[in-house]
């Protein structure tokens with residue numbers, strides 16, 4: 001599944017590259033607004049926990065989840081509720097996201113924005129910066145060590161913060177080896193789609209002080225957030241629960257203040 005998602009995202013980016021060559025995009029990206037330092041942002045202590053609130057229409061595990069005709073309006077609600085970061089899924093084939101969603105969110109809110117996608121090339125990082133992202137996702141399981149190191153270094157050169165996603169101890173070690181400063185433990189098994197919330201608690205001791213720890217996926221209740229905070233999460237990343245909620249601002253605020 002991960003290989004297919006990564007290959008599809010690459011194919012779509014290669015098609016866009018036909019319209020906007022690498023060198024032109026590089027110029028546009030580097031001239032765009034200076035990204036927010038998300039490492040510093042998520043390192044700031046808060047009473048509760050930082051919330052990364054996701055714009056998510058669909059997923060491989062659930063199919064269509066929510067109609068989101070105006071991602072900007074949803075992002076504004078998330079910001080009103082106190083989200084520290086808005087995550088925008090830009091993958092088109094299974095998550096039904098677009099880079100235009102990210103641009104619309106960027107234009108609507110001042111808070112940090114994450115490009116959540118299956119990124120494997122420098123071109124896709126340039127796209128993220130040009131569209132207004134502050135933070136990009138790199139999934140350790142989808143990348144070999146050399147590519148992970150190259151993309152991590154290039155993202156930082158562009159001023160982008162990087163959320164490095166892991167699923168097990170070996171991947172934590174690989175993330176730290178490239179200098180990851182934000183490590184996200186995805187509690188969803190990307191092969192079986194089963195949820196393993198205990199995985200965050202198991203892996204958290206392997207993430208050193210000074211590195212931001214994010215608990216990703218499956219958060220449904222304030223109790224879930226409290227458990228992740230107690231286990232040492234600086235932030236939680238929440239998608240489905242928020243997009244299904246009729247009052248996303250209130251739900252973000254409740255998660256944000258969980259302690």
Ligand SMILES: O=C(O)c1ccccc1NCC(=O)[C@H](O)[C@H](O)COP(=O)(O)O
Nearest residue numbers: 059060061190216217218219238239240
């Ligand atoms: O959500 C999926 O089904 C999925 C399947 C395969 C790869 C990635 C997938 N999700 C991406 C994410 O990481 C989640 O959207 C994110 O962590 C939020 O999860 P949730 O709160 O459970 O919607």
